[in-house]
Amino acid sequence: MMDVMGFFDIVLALALPWLGWRLLASSDLFRAVVLFISLGLLMSLTWVRLQAPDVALAEAAIGAGLTGALFLSALRRLERLSESERRLEHAGKREEDETIPPEKRRRAKPVAYVLSLFLLVVFVLLLGWSLGQTPGAKGGLGPAVAGQMGQSGVQSQVTAVLLNFRGYDTLLEMMVLFLAALGVWSLTRVRQTQQGEVPGPVLATLVRLLVPLMIIVAGYLVWIGSSRAGGAFQGGAVLAAAGVLLLLANVTVVRQVPAGLLRWALVLGPLLFLLTAVACMGGGGNLLEYPGQSAGVWILFIESATAVSIGVTLAALYAGGRPPAPSAPEKDNEEGPGSGVDKGGKA
Amino acid sequence: MTGNHVLPELQILLLSLGPGFPLVIALGLMVPSCRRLAFLMASWAPLPALLASLYGPSAIAVEVPWFFMGSLIGLDRTGQIFLFFTSLLWLVAGIFGRDYLAADEKKYRFFGYFLFTMSGNFGLILSQGVLGFYLFFSLMSFAAYGLIIHHGTREAMRAGRIYLVLTVIGEVLLFIAMLIVTRDSGGEMAFSAIKTSRADTLLMLLLFLGFGIKAGALPLHGWLPLAHPVAPVPASAVLSGAMIKAGLLGWLRFMPPDQAATPFWGVFFLVAGFAAAFYGVVIGLTQVDAKTVLAYSSISQMGLMTVIVGSGLLVPEQWPQATTAVSLYAMHHGLAKGSLFLGVGVAKKKWTGAKKPWWLWVGLWLPALALAGLPLTSGAIAKYGMKEIIAQVPEPWHGLTSLLLPLCALATMLLLCHGISLIRPATGRTTIEQGQGMLVSWAVNLAAVAAVLWLWSGSSMPAGQTFAPASLWNGLWPAGLGALVAIALGRLGGRGVYQQKALIPAGDVMVVAQWLGELMKPWACFQFFGKSGKGFSLAAGTDEWLRRREAQLKKGEKILQRWAVVGTIFLAMIISLVYLFTAGNFPW
Amino acid sequence: MPDTAFWAVCLVVVPLFFALICFVRSDQAAVLGLLAAGLNALAALAMTVFFVRSGPLRYAIGGWQAPLGINFSIDGLSVLLVAMTAVTGLSVSMYARGYFSLRIGSAGEINRHGHQRAFFWPVWLLLWGALNGLFLSADLFNVYVTLEIIGLSAVVLTALSGKPAARLAAMRYLLVSLLGSCSYLFGVALLYRSYGILDMAALARLISPAPLMWASLALLTTGLLLKTALFPLHFWLPPAHANALAPVSAILSGLVVKASFYLMLRLWGDIFAQVLPFAAYVLLGVLGCGAVLWGAVQALLQKRLKMLIAYSTVAQLGYLFIALPLIRLDPGSSAWEAVILLIMSHACAKSAMFMAAGSIFLKAGHDRIDDLAGIKEVLPISSFAFVLAGVSLMGFPPSGGFVGKWLLLGVSLAGGEWWWGVMLVIGSLLAAGYVYRVASRLLVFKVTFFSRRQSIPPVMEWSAVLLALLALLLGLLAGYPLGLLEAGSPFPLHACREVMP
Amino acid sequence: MNWGGLLLVMILLSSLVPGLIIFALPEKSNRPRTFLNLGGAFLKLLLILVMIIGIYKGRHFAVRWQLLPGIELALNSDPLAALFSTLSTVLWLLTTLYAVGYLEQSPNRRQFFGYFSICVTVTVGIALAGNLITFLLFYELLTLTTYPLVTHRGTREALAAGRVYLAYTLSGGAVLLVAVAWLQVLAGPVDFGGQPVLASVAATHELQLIVIFFMFIAGLGVKAALVPLHGWLPRAMVAPAPVSALLHAVAVVKAGVFGIVRIVHDVYGIGFAAGLNLLLPLSILASVSIIYGSLCALREDDLKKRLAYSTISQLSYIVLGVSVAGPLAAIGGLVHLVHQGLMKITLFFCAGNLAETLGVHRISEMNGIARRMPLTMAAFSVGALGMIGFPPMAGFVSKWYLGMGALATGKMWVVAILAVSTVLNAAYFLPILIGAWFKPQECTWSEQVVAVRLETRWMLLVPPLVTAFLVVTVGLLANAQISPLAWVKLIVGREFGP
């Protein structure tokens, strides 16, 4: 029954590892990142084939889009930091490592690699065989979830699992995101940009057209999440994309966002989620046990709050550092001896 | 002179004063403030002991439980005799010493040790228990060291060292002997109750050697001829007169009669005695110093006393008589030898002219003749007592001893003449004017030598017996013959032969021991031990192992950091875990 | 209404909530942080009290029962570890408050340390909340998320100090934690694929030997070994723990390392105990011995004090892995008690040691061991705290380490496998080696010591001493905490024994 | 916690509490520190007297504290415990007085006296330990508390000596730990005092019990300075005089020997140990130590090192006494525990005086020193003669009973060992005495203490004289009611039955 879709699946299943291999084997970092983004898109196609629409959306927006953007901005910064390094990178010659005398290094390295390669093959065979042996787990918790959908207050099963049945995971996951933002802010500071840079005409119009559209789409995604594919993460991701666009265009209003407001935006999602969880306990129930039939309403409320926070957090991650001190002239004394980290995101 | 009607507490006080009083004075000497007063009383310290020996009770033993693991003090027949002549000699020597050492700046120290030794001497005589005896015996021995090295010259230190080595060995041997005795007599400590089985050769040997060292028995007599010349005169008088008798007393106390005895040990003592007697004389004749000659004469006289003890051992039922005979002989020898030594001292201090003054001549020859056993002297009485004992000895030995005894007397006479001829006049500034105390004490001693044995009521021989013609002749011919031979030798050899260095160095056997010591030195066992404590010390071991391995270990850590290695270990871990989980039967 | 479950929830919610608030109001971060620490300690105490009264229970979050929803399983083991985290966390927080106020006090660096303080508290509270969540949760995927938070916040805290070495160490730590979490997730995925449930207790009942199950357990275990820095995979720990700020090193060495070991205990001692062959335990035991030896030897070679203490962590972890085969060997529960005692006393002792080392570093300006002679004159209390902590690390009586070592020795001798016990004793001798190498410098040397003039605030020194004292007295009070273990023993020990052949 | 138990705990606290307070006091407060120390010492002495009277009347004090099901800390007062604790308390009192005098101007006395009192608490703890685990606990703590004392001076050699000391004692402690654990596995928790429990287990684990016994001996042998394990003692002489006096004459080394006595008497029981013929190798080991110690002492010129080696040889007397299975030898061994303590502490006090006042460390510098310091040398001579076994002194009494015990069991070679050792003792002690008393002064000494009336500070002089006096009186009045010998006879009487 080699119908077209079956053939498409085979091509897809083979393309993914091949792309992965090409990605890592490529000598140029920029090529690698571009390949990575394309791999992300292919991956979201796979999710669609495997009837996982929510995951496909998330993968496309966050997996491919945002992570790719992060990689690109990091690459930009790396290049700026080490122009010379870049040339070396081009020559594709592996950098000499003085710490180990050359002739010794030759011998030590290959032995370890050959061994690791061999072990990798054994590992893959082993796992492949054992995966082949065991039949699929007949739907795992699927039936249990279906059974409880009634009380979950939402139609979409994934959203029900995410925010009701295993809401605690999502709460912790929000904490992870907040932690990432916290980490990035603690490590670097975004450099103060010169006022004069005005975005090119194409970018300006693009921003003017797209940003409002994106915001509407995000709202829609959050709203539809309760019934069909969508939800806080996907909505948040779209919002983040809008944020990234604004950052790229160096729109002045983005620069003047007061730090306090930014911090509250970051904290809003997790805080509200936490407070609602505790509020549920108020009414005699367990943690995160939405009272009575109003689960749907609570879920929607939480989703919208978290969507906003996710958007702002992901944008902040892209910005790559805590906002520059508003007034103080930019004397970069805070981060160790090196020169300040250049402003990320400039196209 | 029995005093047993006196109250028991009083008796304890009187008896304990004997050794106690000198101790108190000695402690007084140590305290600087009452040093002068103590010095004055020092020479009268032996008085209580003397009184005790005269009026003290006889044949009673008083238990003093709290003193040093329970000790017994008491005075029996032999104890009384020993105590009498020892305390008399110590008294005489004390008075003599006070004048003799008047000029000496270290006299307080001398008298300190003098008193300690004295107290030890009296204590061992008075104690009726094994432990008490051993306590005072070691006190006496170790304190005597102070007397020997008083002058501090090189020879004195050497003599002292040898004396100390032998004393320590003696102490240890006695310690073992006492252990065995107490075990054999079932934990009993009193002399009256202990049993020493003659069959126990180890015990007998230990006793012989232990007390032999003190009594100058042959192989271990080396310290005597070395100690006497270096010690001040009063010290050597007491040393030779009273202290070496302690060894004798030890034999008597520790070898109570044992009916089932084999004759072996009796013969052994006899042979040892005669050997000592003749050996002493032979070596004595080759000496050039008066005191050394007298020392050797003491060795030979002690040999004779050993003979008496031997004969006592041979005939167990004769044992009480033998002890009395030996005690009398010891008294006689003690007093005579003491006065001879004091004579030498007086000569050194008072004799100024070229020729010996008459009183010195008499003073020296009176004890000498007594020692030779001239009739009418204390020597004769003592020798008579000896003959009586030897008469009981079984046949083969009886004949031999009766032959050898006169020879001994002859040899002694010969040695003493030689000795007296060697006495030198006072040289230059050592003479002291007001030495009356010396003369008086010497005179007292000479009187004792002459009279005491006669007066001692206990002596078995009636006075009349001494005048029987047979005993007269037996006493005379050895002494006369001895004198003749001495005169002949004196004229023949002339002053020259004897003047220079002694043919055989004093303390003959010690030379051999010294030589043996040198031989041992190169591979002395200490080399074997090398530097002690250097053994493997754990800490040092690990430290230098670490230093040696430091480079490799640091590199090891570096390798572990590389991602290639980490990846390999990561995968290896997964695969080995799966291998272990499935217990070997891998899927394929 | 408040019962064990309520306090358990508080233990998770309070730190997270205060983390968020600290981030927003970053100027009062220190005060809020301390308040959170106090509340947390209170909650832990309350939970213990209620637990003693009511015994173990399972709490369904969101009201959904086990296989579907996520459950908290509160039993003896988790209560003890939460209490340990509370106590150590409280004293580390007090120390941190003094530490930052001192660093900020010294002029010239106001900006950098202010920034460090502002970000230290929120990240530390997140870490603390995640730790409590991990100890309480009974769901494999939920544990993955908490593990992820712990790993990420540890990395951020390490990099906080801003030194190049610290950043490099943080990078390496992050990569390792990435690899570990990914392999752990892979393991969870395979388990879910074969059994379709995530809850630990349910899983324990469903387990049956199958190739996929073995593969997933292998992945789970290796991921956790990487995060616990067992011997061959320990390379990332020393630089990370040594180059971080003093309070951060105390947190890392004392608590973070214990989280992944706790999971190992759950997996190998609780869920998979019935099916696992003894040979697997022996492999971990052997690696443990390797860790004890390698850690001690490296510690003896180190020149810097904090590196020495970090390597001593590697060695002490070796102890815990040696205990695994003994747990399997031991019919009774004394091996369990020993492991718990070792974990708790190591946590207190190691944190106290790092805190003391921190004070010493601030006062001396360096931490080269050979030049620390005579610091006793200047910092008597901290030197005393260091030595006291060293004593319980060495397993000297009356410390908890001693009682733990004693119990394990008994089990290994009774079980006939005496070599584990001997290895423990050798380990403690080596530990004595490197502790006394430092103690001899601290206690003994009479050298006039020139040091920076600013005085160390007493709260820093006394928190170290109190924690060290607690570690020391844990041996004497061992009866009480271990009683808790009896009350809610994680799984029916004896029941599982019948199942095993 | 009945009255008896409270008494025992009070005994321990009476030196622990002052110790902790001393740590709290500032460095300069000498007077309160001395007062605390001496007060603590007197209080402890008083309490111990109460205990002795109690024991004498047959009462039994005990306190137990359960740590974990398998682990129980117990203190109980049997006569042997009373003996050792009295010895250490009396000598601690004297050594404290001496230490106050000795460390007059020296720096950081707070640390010294703090650790000093804790160390005595631990020693008394070892004495009163009621079961094997408590003994082990205090035994390991002893290493901990004595290390700072050994390395008190902080000089390079002190550190090196400290390291060697640690290496030995820690490995000893480790071996002991394994042995105790192993025994507990075989025979359950072992209590002292009760009838030895091992007989029941012997049938099945004979070989293991033998191995455990020798591990005990190895573990305790380190502190009891049996020959192969004695390396640390001479090196630990770098410590100040009061430390070497109390620790290396009484507390630390006696703890090791006391442990061996406990193991042989209470854990294994004489009969059982003899049954497994464990005692012969032990006595051989002890004899080797006696001879080897004395031979090494002969060669040492440094006074304290010579005394250290003599300690090594004297300690093995006690082990010899215990290993010669018989009541008399046991009496000899145990009474030597007390006598050796008294004599050795006198010698170390005098050595300390010489070092402190005249800076004399080597024996070759000691010629004619008696003239300058007569009283100290008198005390030294009493101690030395006692060690040789000169009759009235204490040494003779213990040698006497050892000899009797040996002969009672027909072991002639033990008597020979005693004899040889006496000669060797004389060989290395008498030259010192002769040199001091009779030889003229050869080298000049640095007068470090300007003493007006006495030869040195009174605090340095009184303790040695008191202990010398004790050595003589204990020897002379050995048979009296209150003498240690009588008490030891009580112990052995209870141990061996009527």
Added chain:
Amino acid sequence: MNTLFLYTMSGLALFAIGLHGLIRSSHLLRKILAANLMSSGVFLIMIVGACGTDQVMIDPVPHAMVLTGIVVSVSTTAVALVLVCLVQETTNRALLWQKRKRGQGGRTDA
């Protein structure tokens, strides 16, 4: 060889390639890319395990897990990238082990 098994195998391949990349590549950025690859591989295997055949319905739980996984991986990647820039900036090498920089501070023996 139905498609689901094929997808599982490709997920496994992705994981293996990611692991190999993490071990082999020397540049930090590549290592992070490889890490992302590994997690995508795992996600693929989870989702394949979850999608049901015609009679069995889709299991939403792995979907939720993958969603959480994606968010977690994006956060760790963000922090990792910032760290890479910092490492690059201070040690001028984007490699893990240090090179002796000309003049600027000795080798840190991290």
